[in-house]
Amino acid sequence: MARVVLGMLGLGTVGSGVVKLLAQHKHLQLKKIAVRDLAKERTTTTTCPITTDVNEIIDDPEIEVLVEVMGGEEPALTYIKRALEKRKHVVTANKEVLAKHGPSLFALAREKGVTIFFEASVAGGIPLISTIQRGLGANQFKAVTGILNGTTNFILSNMEERGLSYETALAEAQALGFAEADPSADVDGHDVAYKLSILAALSFQRFVKPTDIYRQGIREITPEDLALAKEFGYRIKLVGTARSTTNGKETSTEEKSLAVRVHPTLVPLSHPLAAVSGSNNCILVTGDAVGEIIMVGPGAGSLPTASAVVGDIINLESALKLPDFASYFQPSITSQWSNTASSDDWVSPYFLRLSVADTPGVIGTIGTIFGNHKISIQSIIQRGVKDGRATIVILTHDVREGDMNAALTNLKECPFLDSVASAIRIYKAG
Numbered sequence: 001m002a003r004v005v006l007g008m009l010g011l012g013t014v015g016s017g018v019v020k021l022l023a024q025h026k027h028l029q030l031k032k033i034a035v036r037d038l039a040k041e042r043t044t045t046t047t048c049p050i051t052t053d054v055n056e057i058i059d060d061p062e063i064e065v066l067v068e069v070m071g072g073e074e075p076a077l078t079y080i081k082r083a084l085e086k087r088k089h090v091v092t093a094n095k096e097v098l099a100k101h102g103p104s105l106f107a108l109a110r111e112k113g114v115t116i117f118f119e120a121s122v123a124g125g126i127p128l129i130s131t132i133q134r135g136l137g138a139n140q141f142k143a144v145t146g147i148l149n150g151t152t153n154f155i156l157s158n159m160e161e162r163g164l165s166y167e168t169a170l171a172e173a174q175a176l177g178f179a180e181a182d183p184s185a186d187v188d189g190h191d192v193a194y195k196l197s198i199l200a201a202l203s204f205q206r207f208v209k210p211t212d213i214y215r216q217g218i219r220e221i222t223p224e225d226l227a228l229a230k231e232f233g234y235r236i237k238l239v240g241t242a243r244s245t246t247n248g249k250e251t252s253t254e255e256k257s258l259a260v261r262v263h264p265t266l267v268p269l270s271h272p273l274a275a276v277s278g279s280n281n282c283i284l285v286t287g288d289a290v291g292e293i294i295m296v297g298p299g300a301g302s303l304p305t306a307s308a309v310v311g312d313i314i315n316l317e318s319a320l321k322l323p324d325f326a327s328y329f330q331p332s333i334t335s336q337w338s339n340t341a342s343s344d345d346w347v348s349p350y351f352l353r354l355s356v357a358d359t360p361g362v363i364g365t366i367g368t369i370f371g372n373h374k375i376s377i378q379s380i381i382q383r384g385v386k387d388g389r390a391t392i393v394i395l396t397h398d399v400r401e402g403d404m405n406a407a408l409t410n411l412k413e414c415p416f417l418d419s420v421a422s423a424i425r426i427y428k429a430g
Contacts, residue, residue, distance in 0.1 A: 003029045004317040007057030009079055010070030011035050014093055014120070016044040017306025018069060028313060032057050036070075058082050065316060068092040069120075069309060077101055084108045084116075089326075091312045093120035093305055099194035102207040107335045115329045117312035122195045123148060123281045125304025126297040127311070132202045132285060133331055139287030141203040143243040148195045148262075150279030150299040151179045151186040152218050152238040157277045160226040160235065166219060178279055188217035192240040192262040200242040200258055202331060203285075206338035208242070208260050214343050216263035225353065225422050228393055232379075234266035234351070235274040236424065245341045257339035259346060266351050266426040272296070273427070344402030349378070349426035352394040354411075355418035358385045362416050363392070369414075373407040375399045389418060398428070 004027065008015060011033050022030050033046060034054045057063055058079065066083040068090060070076050077097045080090055084105070092098070098105065098121055109116050119129045123146075132144075147153050155169040164172070170187070173179035185191045193213040201207040218238055229236050240262040267274040272294050276282040281299030286292050298304040319325040356362050363380060370377055376397040383391040396404075408420055 003027050004065060004313070004320060005063050006030045006065045006067055006313065007060065007063040008033045008067040008069065009054060009057070009076070010068065011042060011044065011046075011050065012069070012071070013302045014069040014071075014305045014309065016042070017302035018067065018309050019044050019046055021303070021306050021310040022313075025310070025314065028310075028317060030067075031060070031063055054079055058086060058088070063088065064320070065089045065091060065313065067309065067313065068094055070094075071096075073097055073100060080105065080116075081108065084112055084114060087112050087114050089114045089117070089316055091117045091120075091309055091316065093118070093309055095121040095191070095194040095198060099197035099207065099210050102198070102201055102333065103335045103337060106330070106333050109326075110330055113326050115316075115326045117316055117329070118198070119312045120305045120308035122198050123283060123295070123297070124150075124299040124301060125307050126281060126283065126295050126299065127308070128283055128285075128295055129198075129202060130311075130315075131293070131295065132199070136285065136287055136290060136293070139289045141244065142286040142288065143241060144196075144199045144203050144283065144285050145239060145241040145243075145273075146283035147237050147273060147276050147281055148192045148240045148283070148299065149186055149189075149238060150281060151183065151191075153276065153281070154178050154279045155187070156218060156221065156226070156236060156238065159221070159223055160230065161277075163223050163227075165223060166221060187219055189215040189238065189240075189262045192238065196240045196242050196260050196262060200260060200338060201333045203242065204244060204256070204258055204338065205332050206256075206258075206334050206336060208258060208338045208340060212260070212337075212340045214261040214263065218264055220422070221264055221424075222422070225424065228353065229266050229351065229424075230269070232266075232351075232395060233269050234426065235269055236264050237267050237273055237276070238262065239265040239267065239273065239427065257341045259341045260338075261343070261346070264424050266424055268427065271427065271429075342402075344400070344405070346401040347398050348401075348428040349398055350394075350396045350404055351422065351424045351426055352392075352396070352420065353422040354392040354394070355421050356390055356392055357416040357418070358382075358388050358390040359416055362390075365414060365416070366392070366394070366411065369410050370396075370407055373403045373410070375403060375407055391421075395426070
């Protein structure tokens, strides 16, 4: 069997896992690795040369496949483009580069007759992308929903199970290596937004600009929110969703739009998403033929992510001997960005926690304001009067997002209101 010659950019957590797994596949030759700093101490031993000169890999005609696991937008984007220009296939775990530049990168790959493999860019060791791209190819997709960030799931799980504050749970996640020193990409939802853009491209043929994705992180979630959610039969998770707004109707490509969002969500305890704890991911894919498919597994880590990278390399290696194989592996993704639906038209139930003055007529006034904005209240209770202040917890039926925002604006004008301490959407299936 002829060897496939690889060059790799990056030798961090994922790159180290790739080196370890490639050692088990002798027909895959890792010829050279490029890193930023040769002097950096590494626990991984390699049998191939390590260099700081990326040109030694990109300009090497013997290297057929560029494996990019360095992360970040630049210089990774430049290196991937140059490799495609040189007609090298690319295997990447870089969700940020794909989400921000996917349309142009896939167009360039088609032009040059090569392909981009990117299983490791979403959900780590879960074979999600190949399942959507090939295993479920007969379906028209309605939605892709899930827990797509292990760091935030780890933090929320520990906050609920152990009553930790957000700050304490984050510090513990950082100490264990689940969270970066700067956790913004995870806890503010950027990571999930990148992954949703990629999943939208696979499911609906167009990338969504990450800046067009509604994004709300977990910094404001409190142990009180988690305890109240559990009392009402829910668990709070950071959930990302990309959903078609056409509801199965025949619509022209120009008219199609997607509802794409990431935010904390109250998930019923009976739902599979609620059972996912620790740093695991869980994804629900809904197709018109297959119904709902659920995939659960490790979303990050050295070996799970490296497993996806090396799996892509093996798939690529098996196809290289076929004529014009690249066109088969190129996903049906257009070079245009997707339109996104107005958030005002989203519909879901809501959980609200209000801090108010304990005075007569408060609940009646809240009911009147909500009624004026077509919001139906499922339940409303008052808790914990202290120093003349009280907590009011409200669960609504389905409400249009624009109507809820208008009602909260009116509510904030009321003199009895101290704050809207929490306004969290409740999971809506379908």
